[in-house]
Amino acid sequence: MSESIVIIGAGQAGCQAVESLRKEGFTGPITMVGDEAYPPYQRPPLSKAYLLGTFERPRLFLKADNYYAENGCALIVNTTAKAIHRAERIVELQDGRKLPYDKLLLATGARVRKLNCPGAGLPGIHYLKTIADVDGLQAVFQPGKRIAVVGGGYIGLEVAAVGAKRGLDVTVFEAMDRLMARAVSPQLSAFYADEHKKAGVKLMLQTGVEAFGGDGKVEWVRAGGLTYDADIVLVGIGVIPCEELAVHAGLGCEDGIVVDQNARTGDPHIWAAGDCTRHVGREGHAIRLECVQNAIDQAKHAALAMVGRHKTYSEVPWFWSDQYDLKLQIAGLARPTDTLVLRGDPANRKFAVFHLRDGKVAAVEAVNAAPEYMIGKKLVAEGKPVDAAKLADTSIPMKTLG
Amino acid sequence: MVQKYRVIFIEDSGKEHAVEVAEGWSLMEGAVKHLVPGIDADCGGACACATCQVYVAPDWMAKLPPKSDMEETMLDFAPDVTSESRLSCQVRMTAALDGIILKLPKSQH
Numbered sequence: 001m002s003e004s005i006v007i008i009g010a011g012q013a014g015c016q017a018v019e020s021l022r023k024e025g026f027t028g029p030i031t032m033v034g035d036e037a038y039p040p041y042q043r044p045p046l047s048k049a050y051l052l053g054t055f056e057r058p059r060l061f062l063k064a065d066n067y068y069a070e071n072g073c074a075l076i077v078n079t080t081a082k083a084i085h086r087a088e089r090i091v092e093l094q095d096g097r098k099l100p101y102d103k104l105l106l107a108t109g110a111r112v113r114k115l116n117c118p119g120a121g122l123p124g125i126h127y128l129k130t131i132a133d134v135d136g137l138q139a140v141f142q143p144g145k146r147i148a149v150v151g152g153g154y155i156g157l158e159v160a161a162v163g164a165k166r167g168l169d170v171t172v173f174e175a176m177d178r179l180m181a182r183a184v185s186p187q188l189s190a191f192y193a194d195e196h197k198k199a200g201v202k203l204m205l206q207t208g209v210e211a212f213g214g215d216g217k218v219e220w221v222r223a224g225g226l227t228y229d230a231d232i233v234l235v236g237i238g239v240i241p242c243e244e245l246a247v248h249a250g251l252g253c254e255d256g257i258v259v260d261q262n263a264r265t266g267d268p269h270i271w272a273a274g275d276c277t278r279h280v281g282r283e284g285h286a287i288r289l290e291c292v293q294n295a296i297d298q299a300k301h302a303a304l305a306m307v308g309r310h311k312t313y314s315e316v317p318w319f320w321s322d323q324y325d326l327k328l329q330i331a332g333l334a335r336p337t338d339t340l341v342l343r344g345d346p347a348n349r350k351f352a353v354f355h356l357r358d359g360k361v362a363a364v365e366a367v368n369a370a371p372e373y374m375i376g377k378k379l380v381a382e383g384k385p386v387d388a389a390k391l392a393d394t395s396i397p398m399k400t401l402g
Numbered sequence: 403m404v405q406k407y408r409v410i411f412i413e414d415s416g417k418e419h420a421v422e423v424a425e426g427w428s429l430m431e432g433a434v435k436h437l438v439p440g441i442d443a444d445c446g447g448a449c450a451c452a453t454c455q456v457y458v459a460p461d462w463m464a465k466l467p468p469k470s471d472m473e474e475t476m477l478d479f480a481p482d483v484t485s486e487s488r489l490s491c492q493v494r495m496t497a498a499l500d501g502i503i504l505k506l507p508k509s510q511h
Contacts, residue, residue, distance in 0.1 A: 064435040374479040
């Protein structure tokens with residue numbers, strides 16, 4: 001009898017694993033379990049074109065409806081796994097069903113970090129992670145409404161941009177002293193702060209939210225000691241890896257399910273991929289990546305390992321964000337100690353910041369600058385020494401620098 | 403009911419895949435949702451990865467809208483680019499493209 005594979009989580013990583021397992025020749029049965037009502041879909045458009053209304057729901061789905069059935073993947077939605085019985089190799093679902101497995105992939109993703117200040121449970125306070133979340137937000141996302149965005153990271157700022165475009169009155173509250181502090185350089189933060197201000201978004205930096213209040217629904221936000229009226233609140237303050245299942249099963253977890261370079265956990269029958277994992281990155285540090293790239297690449301490596309073809313995961317992480325007509329593309333992981341090289345003029349809304357470490361490109365942040373991003377990513381991957389002066393000189397075509 | 407039109411993808415090996423793509427969707431979305439091999443589209447259509455290259459014969463190319471600057475620059479980084487190359491995530495399905503034939507490169511990387 002052929003081996004069976006169970007995948008917990010029906011997101012980008014789970015879906016990629018199904019595709020890769022079939023591509024790599026795995027012919028046994030696959031069962032994928034998801035806690036939402038939907039088959040796997042793309043999350044990135046949720047806070048962008050889907051919220052704006054220019055990207056219809058059917059386009060979110062990663063595969064055609066009949067894909068799973070045609071590829072021998074039983075898709076179980078609307079439920080979660082309750083426990084992994086490792087000795088028996090059985091996954092027990094919330095609804096009592098028991099799924100035996102030979103190999104198991106945990107692709108449980110992450111869930112939004114929630115606020116717990118006074119009033120945080122009031123109706124009208126939204127989070128953004130799922131189709132259902134955006135559908136709920138969209139219902140009240142109307143021109144003229146005052147929206148308080150808590151958190152100046154990717155999600156908060158993408159929603160702010162869509163809100164400004166749709167004619168909402170947008171205020172962003174960020175506890176740190178700059179936008180996207182965890183993800184981008186101070187130069188980028190400053191550039192994006194200007195762009196948001198130009199679009200009419202009010203930015204309250206170094207302003208942590210203290211409380212919400214209202215009669216039956218949220219009507220005001222207290223932040224930095226002041227009170228602001230709001231019709232809608234959107235909270236985007238990061239995510240927490242969904243690792244409880246792994247913790248309870250006794251698998252190693254350290255703010256993320258710990259996996260090796262082949263996406264395997266400490267159990268030889270269990271792998272994990274995507275936002276839920278922590279792995280030693282290509283720079284030698286244990287990292288947790290929350291991005292499409294990691295979901296795709298780690299799932300590919302897990303699938304390879306599951307069919308006995310081990311390949312070390314060392315892909316360069318990449319990220320993107322769409323705000324207004326600005327496409328931000330990032331490759332590599334920057335550090336505050338990197339030497340920054342600017343190429344192009346931010347005033348032209350087309351530029352890149354290269355992060356040099358030991359004379360090599362460690363990361364690149366590109367705004368409306370595809371060649372800089374593509375070549376930058378290649379330079380990060382290759383780790384060859386570069387000439388900073390040439391990188392900064394826009395008269396030298398980017399292509400000749402790769 | 404959304405109108406759907408026919409697209410024929412031809413793999414480098416010569417294998418054909420005829421799929422239906424809804425009006426307004428990108429050609430890449432049509433390929434990926436029907437699991438046409440040879441279109442990776444890692445970024446999901448954000449014009450951020452150049453892994454959805456297709457070759458469009460000149461008579462069909464004339465019916466396509468011109469490339470944006472972004473598509474043009476991203477194409478620079480795709481392998482085996484020719485004058486017939488397009489990024490399929492940047493081309494929307496319309497009635498005028500019903501029956502379009504797209505050839506796929508050997509590899510997207």
